[in-house]
Amino acid sequence: MNLYDIIFYLFAIITIVSATFVVFTKNIVYAAYNLLLTLFGIAGLYVLLGADFIGIVQLIIYVGGILILILFGVMLTNKITDVPIKSGVLQVIPASIGVGMLAGILILIVTNISWRNMELTVPESTIGSLGMLLMNEYILIFELLGMLLLIALIGAANIARK
Amino acid sequence: MIFDYISSFLGAIPAAVIAGLVPMVFIIPFALFAVYWERKVSAHMQDRLGPMRVGYHGFLQTIADILKLIQKEDIVASAADKPLFNIAPVLTFTGSYAAFAAIPFSSAYIGANIDLGVLYIIGVSGLVVAGLLMAGWASNNKYSLLGAMRSAAQIVSYEIPTVIVILTLFSMVGTLNLYELSELQSSNMFNWMIFGGTVTGWKKIVLIPLMFAAFLIIYLTTLAEVNRTPFDIPEAESELVSGYHTEYSGMKFAMFFLAEYANMFAVSAIVTSLFLGGYHSPFGYLGNTIGITWLVPIEQFFWFAFKGIALVTVQMWLRWTLPRLRVDQLMVVCWKYLIPLSFLIFLIVSLLMVL
Numbered sequence: 001m002n003l004y005d006i007i008f009y010l011f012a013i014i015t016i017v018s019a020t021f022v023v024f025t026k027n028i029v030y031a032a033y034n035l036l037l038t039l040f041g042i043a044g045l046y047v048l049l050g051a052d053f054i055g056i057v058q059l060i061i062y063v064g065g066i067l068i069l070i071l072f073g074v075m076l077t078n079k080i081t082d083v084p085i086k087s088g089v090l091q092v093i094p095a096s097i098g099v100g101m102l103a104g105i106l107i108l109i110v111t112n113i114s115w116r117n118m119e120l121t122v123p124e125s126t127i128g129s130l131g132m133l134l135m136n137e138y139i140l141i142f143e144l145l146g147m148l149l150l151i152a153l154i155g156a157a158n159i160a161r162k
Numbered sequence: 163m164i165f166d167y168i169s170s171f172l173g174a175i176p177a178a179v180i181a182g183l184v185p186m187v188f189i190i191p192f193a194l195f196a197v198y199w200e201r202k203v204s205a206h207m208q209d210r211l212g213p214m215r216v217g218y219h220g221f222l223q224t225i226a227d228i229l230k231l232i233q234k235e236d237i238v239a240s241a242a243d244k245p246l247f248n249i250a251p252v253l254t255f256t257g258s259y260a261a262f263a264a265i266p267f268s269s270a271y272i273g274a275n276i277d278l279g280v281l282y283i284i285g286v287s288g289l290v291v292a293g294l295l296m297a298g299w300a301s302n303n304k305y306s307l308l309g310a311m312r313s314a315a316q317i318v319s320y321e322i323p324t325v326i327v328i329l330t331l332f333s334m335v336g337t338l339n340l341y342e343l344s345e346l347q348s349s350n351m352f353n354w355m356i357f358g359g360t361v362t363g364w365k366k367i368v369l370i371p372l373m374f375a376a377f378l379i380i381y382l383t384t385l386a387e388v389n390r391t392p393f394d395i396p397e398a399e400s401e402l403v404s405g406y407h408t409e410y411s412g413m414k415f416a417m418f419f420l421a422e423y424a425n426m427f428a429v430s431a432i433v434t435s436l437f438l439g440g441y442h443s444p445f446g447y448l449g450n451t452i453g454i455t456w457l458v459p460i461e462q463f464f465w466f467a468f469k470g471i472a473l474v475t476v477q478m479w480l481r482w483t484l485p486r487l488r489v490d491q492l493m494v495v496c497w498k499y500l501i502p503l504s505f506l507i508f509l510i511v512s513l514l515m516v517l
Contacts (some may be wrong), residue, residue, distance in 0.1 A: 002174060029246070033296065036289075053278060056278050057281075060281065061283030063285070063288040064285060064318075067288075071314075075295065075307065115423075
């Protein structure tokens with residue numbers, strides 16, 4: 001077990017344990033903070049896979065932006081933690097059939113696909129090639145996404161004015 | 163770098179632990195000194211003497227304070243949310259400590275020489291915000307919650323002009339690596355980014371005022387990100403007691419304090435490495451002149467710490483000079499002035515680089 005294994009298992013455990021907490025906790029603020037840990041763990045896994053830019057963008061956008069907004073919303077709502085969150089067991093048979101089928105398909109896919117085995121190398125930084133691709137091959141999609149975000153921004157500002 | 167060196171004779175896992183602890187050796191003495199320094203600066207600006215009793219001119223005052231804080235009872239308010247209340251100081255400090263991994267202290271020491279250094283620092287500073295919100299919410303106190311809210315709103319809005327200014331620099335030099343950026347600003351004071359970097363000719367003359375403005379913008383926004391005056395409404399004593407750490411006592415309070423001072427140095431270090439030449443000396447190195455090469459990294463560390471502490475001193479100076487902004491003024495400054503201005507600088511600089 002070398003250093004990278006330890007780091008991988010650390011991040012994997014963080015991700016899985018906190019994700020379970022997000023699902024099972026009844027306190028919505030705890031759920032939000034566990035979501036922070038989940039997103040953080042996923043960012044770590046991205047970095048271990050050699051996708052440094054995606055890992056850091058994950059941190060900036062999800063942890064620094066979206067999660068903070070969620071927390072904001074949760075905390076601005078007064079007494080939200082006192083609201084009883086309804087959770088019980090409903091429709092056991094259809095649910096277990098559905099989940100079982102999904103799990104079966106996922107396991108089939110994971111075991112049957114011949115995954116490409118990569119040589120273990122020190123990954124290169126991805127940002128240069130990523131920028132080249134975005135600015136050359138995918139420039140149209142990139143611009144369209146920018147337009148989409150701008151429209152969303154203007155729409156949000158317009159709704160907020162009313 | 164330091165990791166490779168230690169792992170060559172200790173193995174990878176102990177080396178990772180040791181290399182991870184190195185910035186601590188700097189942060190704790192720095193925080194001790196900075197607290198003392200802040201009290202002295204404020205005292206002398208107000209025609210007082212400040213702490214004078216413990217040691218020469220009160221030099222050991224902070225150590226005495228820390229000893230006192232360690233002995234304090236650890237009080238958790240009965241209506242507080244205990245787990246979150248206890249985790250919050252740790253999370254806040256983790257965020258500010260993680261930033262030190264990518265800061266180049268000298269050419270011989272940079273924790274992780276990653277290509278996305280600055281973006282990484284911005285990313286992990288999100289943890290600080292989460293920690294503050296956690297502290298404010300878990301305290302179950304209106305003042306705390308309000309302080310945490312204000313702090314989060316402020317940090318999230320002021321991150322935008324910071325990132326635009328950083329983007330401006332990257333469009334100039336084409337690297338996001340703080341080590342490479344520092345190396346680009348070597349050999350001469352006028353190669354510092356605040357003087358337009360390594361660009362020559364008429365472009366440099368046009369760039370100098372733009373870069374000065376960019377430097378001021380990033381300095382102001384980082385000031386807001388560490389909640390210092392004039393942007394200290396999150397802990398405005400006159401209205402909110404002391405914001406998110408109202409309920410904290412003893413070592414947990416000390417931890418927030420440590421995180422705040424670590425953050426102050428971290429943002430000053432970022433501004434230093436982006437604009438003020440990083441660890442490079444403005445004059446050249448004594449070690450090179452007299453032929454002792456191992457002296458150069460030590461001198462570089464001295465210059466880096468010197469520039470960082472100088473900027474921290476300016477933060478203190480501003481704190482004791484300016485009144486704080488109101489909430490609406492704060493948002494107006496950010497959204498109506500700093501963001502358009504930084505966009506304008508970004509556009510002009512990009513245009514100049516294309517020409």
